[in-house]
Amino acid sequence: MPAWFTADTHFGHGALRALMRRPFDSTAAMDAALAEAWNAAVGPEDEVWHLGDFAVGHRNPAGLLGSLHGVKHLVWGNNDPPAIRALPGWASVQPYVELEREGQALVLCHYPFRSWNGQGKGAWNLHGHSHGRLKPLPRQFDVGVDPSGYRPVRLSDLRVPRRGTKRVLSAPDAPDA
Numbered sequence: 001m002p003a004w005f006t007a008d009t010h011f012g013h014g015a016l017r018a019l020m021r022r023p024f025d026s027t028a029a030m031d032a033a034l035a036e037a038w039n040a041a042v043g044p045e046d047e048v049w050h051l052g053d054f055a056v057g058h059r060n061p062a063g064l065l066g067s068l069h070g071v072k073h074l075v076w077g078n079n080d081p082p083a084i085r086a087l088p089g090w091a092s093v094q095p096y097v098e099l100e101r102e103g104q105a106l107v108l109c110h111y112p113f114r115s116w117n118g119q120g121k122g123a124w125n126l127h128g129h130s131h132g133r134l135k136p137l138p139r140q141f142d143v144g145v146d147p148s149g150y151r152p153v154r155l156s157d158l159r160v161p162r163r164g165t166k167r168v169l170s171a172p173d174a175p176d177a
Contacts, residue, residue, distance in 0.1 A: 052077020
C-alpha cells in the first residue's frame with residue numbers, strides 16, 4: 001500500500017488562497033481542485049499522512065474528509081482545532097510521529113525542525129507550515145500543497161535526483177471557476 005504525504009490544504013480558507021496567491025478563481029474552485037488532485041493520486045486503501053492545516057472555515061469538513069481517498073492520518077498543525085482533530089475519518093491523530101516507510105526513517109510534524117531525531121543517521125523531516133517559503137536543510141521536505149503542485153506526494157517524489165537534474169514538482173493548471 002503506497003504512502004502519501006501532504007499538508008496545508010487549508011480547505012475552505014479564502015484568505016489563505018489570496019495570501020498564498022494560489023492560482024484558483026475562488027475558494028470553491030481551490031477546494032475542488034485540491035480534492036480532485038488528491039483523489040487522482042491516492043487510492044482508496046493507500047496511506048495518507050496529512051501534516052496539518054487540513055480545513056479552515058470549511059462548511060462540511062467531515063463530508064470533505066470522507067470524500068477523500070485513503071486511510072488518513074492527521075499530524076495536526078496550528079490551524080487544526082479540536083473539532084478538526086475529532087473528525088471521524090482520521091485513522092489516527094497526533095502532533096508528531098516517527099515512522100519508517102520504504103526503508104526510510106521519517107520524522108513527521110506540521111512544523112519544520114532545525115534538528116530532529118536521527119538527522120545524523122539519514123532520517124528525513126517531512127513538514128508543512130511554511131508553504132514552500134523556507135529554505136530546507138538536507139533531508140528536510142515541505143510536503144505542503146503549495147510547493148508540491150497542489151497534490152499529495154510520495155517518498156519517490158522527494159528523493160534527491162541524479163546529479164545534473166533538478167527535483168521539480170509542477171503545479172497543475174488552475175481550473176476555470
